[in-house]
Amino acid sequence: MNISYRSWSELVKTFTAMIVLLVGCSAFADSSESNVIRLYTEDFPPYSMTVDGSSSADSAENITGFMAEIVKELFSRAEIDYTMELVPWARAYENTLTQPNHGVFTTVRTEEREQQFSWITPLLKSSWVFVAKADANITLSNLSQASQYRIGGYYEDAIAKHLEGQGLRIDYVPNDVLNMRKLVRGRIDLWPVVQAKGIWMANSEGLEVEEVYTIMFTEMGLAMNKESDPELIHRLNIEMQSLKDDGTLLRIIRSYLGDEYELLDTAEI
Numbered sequence: 394m395n396i397s398y399r400s401w402s403e404l405v406k407t408f409t410a411m412i413v414l415l416v417g418c419s420a421f422a423d424s425s426e427s428n429v430i431r432l433y434t435e436d437f438p439p440y441s442m443t444v445d446g447s448s449s450a451d452s453a454e455n456i457t458g459f460m461a462e463i464v465k466e467l468f469s470r471a472e473i474d475y476t477m478e479l480v481p482w483a484r485a486y487e488n489t490l491t492q493p494n495h496g497v498f499t500t501v502r503t504e505e506r507e508q509q510f511s512w513i514t515p516l517l518k519s520s521w522v523f524v525a526k527a528d529a530n531i532t533l534s535n536l537s538q539a540s541q542y543r544i545g546g547y548y549e550d551a552i553a554k555h556l557e558g559q560g561l562r563i564d565y566v567p568n569d570v571l572n573m574r575k576l577v578r579g580r581i582d583l584w585p586v587v588q589a590k591g592i593w594m595a596n597s598e599g600l601e602v603e604e605v606y607t608i609m610f611t612e613m614g615l616a617m618n619k620e621s622d623p624e625l626i627h628r629l630n631i632e633m634q635s636l637k638d639d640g641t642l643l644r645i646i647r648s649y650l651g652d653e654y655e656l657l658d659t660a661e662i
Contacts, residue, residue, distance in 0.1 A: 430468070430475040430625070432615075433485030433497045434461060436568065439593040439649045440499045443479055453477035459649040460499045463516055463642060464615060470632040473625065481568065483549045493620040500616035501551040511621055513629045514614030517646070518656065521552050521608040524584040524591045526576060527601035531583070536561075536608065542582035545572035552585045552608065573598070587613075589650060 434441040434456065436448055441458040443450045450456050453465060456479050468475045478485075489497040490509060500506070502514055523539060525531045533539055539561055546553025546563035553563045564581055566572060573594055575581045584591065585608060595602045617626060636642045637656075647654050 431495045432477045435482040450479040471628045496617040498615040499613045502612045510616035511626045515612045517613045520588045522588045522604045523606040525605045533606040544583045545581040
């Protein structure tokens with residue numbers, strides 16, 4: 394087979410152009426992917442949960458809950474591309490802690506975590522409470538009195554870590570659903586939980602429980618990896634404030650918790 398010099402030269406040029414095009418497309422794809430924010434949340438009803446009731450989800454369409462809806466609206470207004478997954482809390486937390494442009498919600502803003510993340514807050518101000526079975530007849534006037542009871546908790550949870558830091562012994566499990574079940578079965582006496590979450594979960598199961606002590610008030614938000622783009626963090630915080638100012642934040646929360654719900658004032662935290 395004879396190939397002229399001209400034909401060979403044109404073939405080389407064509408092949409080179411194809412290589413350049415492929416490399417360019419690959420670089421563009423990598424660049425586009427790097428600009429997409431990867432968000433994680435956990436099974437934390439009514440804040441975040443799967444549409445079908447399963448324990449995980451790999452897309453925003455399969456995740457619901459009022460915090461998930463707030464975050465979706467936030468990113469829509471900011472015109473920022475994102476993905477959203479519902480995974481175990483420890484995995485969500487670790488991924489965000491170690492990888493730029495990753496975020497996790499709903500994250501309690503504690504002193505320990507303050508310098509570990511960049512923050513979009515407040516998504517919500519809430520309270521931590523001890524919940525007990527309604528017939529347990531437990532009364533607490535201070536936190537130290539809880540030491541005489543069996544207390545549940547789950548790994549990497551801010552409430553459990555706070556209580557442990559106060560000298561209380563915690564019986565850890567992988568997720569909070571197990572704590573509710575252990576409470577019902579009498580394997581723990583006190584379930585430390587975010588107030589709205591505890592009521593929602595108990596009502597969903599038809600359980601009779603009561604709040605016996607308010608541990609503390611908290612601020613909850615979207616925690617972003619510390620190396621994330623500062624301009625992106627700024628944009629999201631601006632849009633977060635607009636959600637609050639125009640009433641969208643309260644409207645979304647009330648669609649899950651009822652019209653009687655009121656946002657806590659900053660002075661109450």
